[in-house]
Amino acid sequence: MTRGDRTWEKVCPLADLEIERGVTALVHGQAVAIFRTHDGEVYALGNHDPFAKASVLARGIVGTRDGIPFVASPMHKHAFDLRSGVCLDDEHASVPCYEVLIEDGVVHIGGRRREVA
Amino acid sequence: MTHTRPTLVVVGHGMVGHRFVQAAVERGLTETHGVVVLGEEPRAAYDRVALTSFFAADSADELSLLPEGEYADPRVRLVLDAAVTAIDRTERVVTYVSPAPRASAEPLANPGAVHEIGYDVLVLATGAAPFVPPVPGRELDNVFVYRTIEDLEAIREASTTATAGAVIGGGLLGLEAANALHQLGVRTHVVEMAPRLMAVQVDDAGGATLRRHVEQLGLSIHTGVMTELIEGDADGVVSGLKFADAEEPLPVEIVVFSAGIRPRDALARECDLEVAERGGILVDEQCRTSDDRVFAIGECAAPGGRMYGLVAPGYAMAEVVVDALLEGPGTFTGADMSTKLKLLGVDVASFGDAFATAEGSLELVYSDAVAGVYKKLVISEDGTRLLGGILVGDASAYGVLRPLVASGIALPDNPESLILPVSSGAAPLGMPDEAQVCSCNDVTKGQIKHAVGEEGCETVADVKRCTRAGSTCGSCVGLVKSIIEEHFESVGKVVDRGLCEHFRLSRQELFDIVAVHGYKRFDDIVEAHGTGRGCDVCKPAIASILASQFNGHVLDRGTRQLQDTNDAYLANIQRNGTYSVVPRIPGGEITPDKLIVIGEVARDFNLYTKITGGQRIDLFGARMEELPAIWRRLVDAGFESGHAYGKSLRTVKSCVGSTWCRFGVQDSVGLAIALELRYRGLRSPHKLKGGVSGCARECAEARSKDFGVIATEKGWNLYVGGNGGAVPAHARLLAGDLDTETLVSYLDRFLMYYIRTADRLQRTAGWIDSLDGGLDRVREVVVDDALGLGAELEAEMERHVGSYFDEWKATLEDPEKLGRFVSFVNAPDTPDPAISFTEERGQIRPADPDAPVVLAATIPVGAPVDAAVLG
Numbered sequence: 001m002t003r004g005d006r007t008w009e010k011v012c013p014l015a016d017l018e019i020e021r022g023v024t025a026l027v028h029g030q031a032v033a034i035f036r037t038h039d040g041e042v043y044a045l046g047n048h049d050p051f052a053k054a055s056v057l058a059r060g061i062v063g064t065r066d067g068i069p070f071v072a073s074p075m076h077k078h079a080f081d082l083r084s085g086v087c088l089d090d091e092h093a094s095v096p097c098y099e100v101l102i103e104d105g106v107v108h109i110g111g112r113r114r115e116v117a
Numbered sequence: 118m119t120h121t122r123p124t125l126v127v128v129g130h131g132m133v134g135h136r137f138v139q140a141a142v143e144r145g146l147t148e149t150h151g152v153v154v155l156g157e158e159p160r161a162a163y164d165r166v167a168l169t170s171f172f173a174a175d176s177a178d179e180l181s182l183l184p185e186g187e188y189a190d191p192r193v194r195l196v197l198d199a200a201v202t203a204i205d206r207t208e209r210v211v212t213y214v215s216p217a218p219r220a221s222a223e224p225l226a227n228p229g230a231v232h233e234i235g236y237d238v239l240v241l242a243t244g245a246a247p248f249v250p251p252v253p254g255r256e257l258d259n260v261f262v263y264r265t266i267e268d269l270e271a272i273r274e275a276s277t278t279a280t281a282g283a284v285i286g287g288g289l290l291g292l293e294a295a296n297a298l299h300q301l302g303v304r305t306h307v308v309e310m311a312p313r314l315m316a317v318q319v320d321d322a323g324g325a326t327l328r329r330h331v332e333q334l335g336l337s338i339h340t341g342v343m344t345e346l347i348e349g350d351a352d353g354v355v356s357g358l359k360f361a362d363a364e365e366p367l368p369v370e371i372v373v374f375s376a377g378i379r380p381r382d383a384l385a386r387e388c389d390l391e392v393a394e395r396g397g398i399l400v401d402e403q404c405r406t407s408d409d410r411v412f413a414i415g416e417c418a419a420p421g422g423r424m425y426g427l428v429a430p431g432y433a434m435a436e437v438v439v440d441a442l443l444e445g446p447g448t449f450t451g452a453d454m455s456t457k458l459k460l461l462g463v464d465v466a467s468f469g470d471a472f473a474t475a476e477g478s479l480e481l482v483y484s485d486a487v488a489g490v491y492k493k494l495v496i497s498e499d500g501t502r503l504l505g506g507i508l509v510g511d512a513s514a515y516g517v518l519r520p521l522v523a524s525g526i527a528l529p530d531n532p533e534s535l536i537l538p539v540s541s542g543a544a545p546l547g548m549p550d551e552a553q554v555c556s557c558n559d560v561t562k563g564q565i566k567h568a569v570g571e572e573g574c575e576t577v578a579d580v581k582r583c584t585r586a587g588s589t590c591g592s593c594v595g596l597v598k599s600i601i602e603e604h605f606e607s608v609g610k611v612v613d614r615g616l617c618e619h620f621r622l623s624r625q626e627l628f629d630i631v632a633v634h635g636y637k638r639f640d641d642i643v644e645a646h647g648t649g650r651g652c653d654v655c656k657p658a659i660a661s662i663l664a665s666q667f668n669g670h671v672l673d674r675g676t677r678q679l680q681d682t683n684d685a686y687l688a689n690i691q692r693n694g695t696y697s698v699v700p701r702i703p704g705g706e707i708t709p710d711k712l713i714v715i716g717e718v719a720r721d722f723n724l725y726t727k728i729t730g731g732q733r734i735d736l737f738g739a740r741m742e743e744l745p746a747i748w749r750r751l752v753d754a755g756f757e758s759g760h761a762y763g764k765s766l767r768t769v770k771s772c773v774g775s776t777w778c779r780f781g782v783q784d785s786v787g788l789a790i791a792l793e794l795r796y797r798g799l800r801s802p803h804k805l806k807g808g809v810s811g812c813a814r815e816c817a818e819a820r821s822k823d824f825g826v827i828a829t830e831k832g833w834n835l836y837v838g839g840n841g842g843a844v845p846a847h848a849r850l851l852a853g854d855l856d857t858e859t860l861v862s863y864l865d866r867f868l869m870y871y872i873r874t875a876d877r878l879q880r881t882a883g884w885i886d887s888l889d890g891g892l893d894r895v896r897e898v899v900v901d902d903a904l905g906l907g908a909e910l911e912a913e914m915e916r917h918v919g920s921y922f923d924e925w926k927a928t929l930e931d932p933e934k935l936g937r938f939v940s941f942v943n944a945p946d947t948p949d950p951a952i953s954f955t956e957e958r959g960q961i962r963p964a965d966p967d968a969p970v971v972l973a974a975t976i977p978v979g980a981p982v983d984a985a986v987l988g
Contacts, residue, residue: 010943011942011943012942012943016942018674018677018678019678020650020678021677021678021937023937023942024940024941024942024949025941025942025943025944026941026943026944026947027943031941031949031950031951034942037650038650048951052692054692054693054694054951055694055949055951055952056690056694059682059685059686059690059741060653060682061651061652061653061656061657061678061679061680061681062650062678063619063649063650063651063652063653063655063656064619064649064650064651064652065618065649065652066618067649069650070652072652072653074681074682074685074690075682075690075692077653079652079653
């Protein structure tokens, strides 16, 4: 079974996601950082900061850079694009980006997205 | 006498002698030479230029250039109260008497012991003495000169019984002395032989403008007047001044001579060094006298036969001699005698060819009698170059004009715009690189541009650190700033004081906007004054501003998503994503019972324990979800948050003080605890640290703190602007010998002024450097209350103190805030499997993230997770 084919996993009620304040979820055995932006979008990235080698991204500050929604790692402030997981400070680095589905007011996380937006 | 290292003897510990020693230490001359400094006065070098402020200062220490009384470099020995009586150039021996004989002392009391010291190199920095003209009656009591702190103390003593006094001499120093008398509440007359005040610096019209200002302050001016006789009463005390063409004497009880200075070259004359025709020790361009081993610097020296009575040329000479001793190429070939100063609150500046002596030169004058402003430019015959000028009442254009003279660049088509009141005061963009910007430290525009372009300086504070420009009198700071901005514009970098892409406002502007509008939510601020949704730069800055002003809980809804890494979980994140916990231990004082609690908590939660530099205990390795349980135990035992995670007050470190220490003179622990409890929880632009030492031995290292307090016999000395770290800074004296109440009010004002106006992540040292006027500006606002803000700043601090609460205790009481302290939102009982520890020296440490992870062995609690998922 490839990762892209994994089934959806229920995580938490949408109401539990505060605007611009991430949470960490354990999805398919992986730590996933889930964010809800000011415009209502919900994004999910791997929680592991590849620079600091620590599982912390959900605890970063969420904002926009040139209009792109991003999270700044709490470790050394590397910025990651919430839509793709690509690092905005170093395009060669990225974190996994996961499918998100909101159904009946509940957040579901799917498999790792193969192509980024 | 045998030496293993050559000995350098400096005679004189005035401003120039001190600068010489500083330069010798900085440039490594003390690596090869031992230095002995012989100072005649009983105290170390002090700022003679600011002598008048002695009466306003709380103690002589405020003027001191060396408040510690000794140099940090152990290879420099400072001997004070030592009068040099002879120099033997053949044997190379200096003879001195200590304690130095005093004019006022009983002639037979305590004759000083005679000492000898050999030298390899001798530097004379004996300065100058006031010139007292041979007026009959000058030996009477209450006739003074104006040169040393002792002179001022004597004048102050005499002023307690006097109603009127006269200063003889209406030059720069005479007006300073008149200001001093006036401040002492004595009706003050200024007597000047020339037809106007400051005859050397300003012309008749400028002198008249200055005179009006001075008279408005209540001083009486007598110009064109010759003093014939000082009259005395039966007790031999001054009773009046008799002028050459007046019938009645002017009744005064004090006379202060300030009629110029003469180089103190007697020692040099006695040992047959060459002296200049008009006095002063003759020296060459390296400031070397007729004896190769003897140098002379400052007011006692006469390079090329001319004496320089200003401090800046003296500093230049000091640097030249250090350079010469290091076999450098530096020379002293004359100095810019331009002057800018504030006399009795009046700006006066004079520069270049102020009297239009050049052939065919033109004058351009702006005068406003009502406002008391007079400005004159002297322009070359063809109207293309500025030759000099005079400014009275408003010298703000000086910073722009003086470099125009020095560089000789072309004037704009409408040179009058330079002195009209609308003048923008912007830097002339065409200023050449050779133009000197900072005359105190001889820094050119080119050096500043290099510092900005090549050495990475971005702010005035950076440039100050790098080049020293603007670090002495501060008058060129505005110009330095515009040169920095000009450089960034020229390379196409947008000069933007804004915080980040979301706010074009500086932190100070945002602080004011929040105060004026009373905003409490980021959303309102960014909608009204910014763009986008913010970032990791502006959000914590705004969170800090909101916390400083309203002191709400940082985890309240509306502010918690703004908090930086550590504030967001009220703990310090560590490299593996765990946190460290620091309970507050005010002043570093802790009971055995509380110490045991910390030990028990650390043991029970298996935390790595380390003593911090701030006299408290840091507990490492707490998982985020463990923080509430750890704090429950600590709060129950009476601990509260130490704010080690916040840009806020950390600790006030103390030594044990007079309670236990046999050297202590005040209760430093008691004060440190009081200050730490007063300022705990205060959010600020950067972290704040304090220290209190119980005596001058300074065991608390208070001068490496943002605010440092050192006990004196009479109270407390307050130092500000220190820090350790990558760019260490020594705190500098703000005010001395304060009682505790005054100390606290100054500290309240200082901290609040900093919080209001500093940039984001700017420590107090950099903030002070960035202010126009530097530490003097801080002193004006905090001590002199020049902005009238004192009461307001104190009230703001009072509000903070009154609204303080322990944010960990408040968090434990609020289930909504606690809800976020979980490892996984969907598996709160599962510890994060990415965190693992190994052991070292009997305690835990983070496992190497690149090493293979053996999960079952290292996760102390919770359900095991399939190791494969991490593989």
